Amino acid sequence: MARAPLKRLLVTGASGFLGWNICRQATDTYNVTGVCMTNPIGIDSVDEAHGDLTNDDFRTGLFSAHAPDAVIHTAAAADPNFCQNHPDESAAINVTATVALARQCAAAGIPFLFTSTDLVFDGIRPPYGENDPVNPLNLYGRQKAATEREILTVYPGAIVCRMPLMFGDAPMHAKSFIHPMINALRAGKELRLFTDEYRTPASASDAAAGLLLLLDKETTGIFHLGGPQRLSRYDMGRILAAALKLRPAITPCRQSDIPLSAPRAADVSLDSAYAAAQGYRPHPMEEELEKLDCIRNITM
């Protein structure tokens, strides 16, 4: 008997850190087209569509050219400090284009999965469940919170996933937060890391598996995809140094010691019980680091 053709999945932000990790896994079950703007994706089995999602013609043309059966939207201005300093430019992709894409999916009657952030919370009363009130401290978080609301208004059947801080291998032009730390640790440079900023980190590989699982289960609404441990930035540095088998040159410090453009939340740990009930099973950081090429020095 002939196999049914694979469904067509459009992944935006496919040249970025998370989108690329999603593409790597999704090709097992989907025909994947990755959308990117400036940089290549570089995965043989993934078709590339290059353009700016804030351009209406490009965005609508994607649907006629690729007729997707589902969209995972990770494209974003994802750096909180960049958003704080470039409010209009970041809002164009984080809010306007994202809501427009959700409308397109609603009109086409196909699933739309949006990656939001743990930074929609203020960090005062963790761990945060899906129904806890949002109160972002910086513009990036405010853009994401407003976009979540708007998406679920224009498309109540959409999936909104609040992502934790993520780590993992990355394509050539992207990185996760561990990449500069790895470079510094390998160069023997001193790292200063917060002891008073907590997150529930997950590997991009586990996070991607969680996103594809929620899409596959035809869920709707808001889900948290936090990792299994509550760790400070300082804890994460020590775990990373151990994985690299290096003596950690890490100086503990506090958020107030380092001025940054975007205000930072103290503890945005996520309670991810809803996703767990769907089968989401993220692994501890120590275990996930061992699997990474960037730790084994295969690529950097």
Ligand SMILES: NC(=O)c1ccc[n+]([C@@H]2O[C@H](COP(=O)([O-])OP(=O)(O)OC[C@H]3O[C@@H](n4cnc5c(N)ncnc54)[C@H](OP(=O)(O)O)[C@@H]3O)[C@@H](O)[C@H]2O)c1
């Ligand atoms: N990384 C984390 O730890 C983390 C934590 C919480 C939430 N998130 C969320 O997860 C998602 C992915 O984050 P990330 O770290 O993977 O981001 P990233 O590495 O900075 O990648 C951003 C991607 O968006 C694309 N992009 C940006 N503006 C675009 C535009 N106008 N048109 C088309 N494509 C555009 C970029 O394309 P080019 O590179 O080709 O220009 C790139 O592929 C974001 O929604 C972010 O808010 C990430």
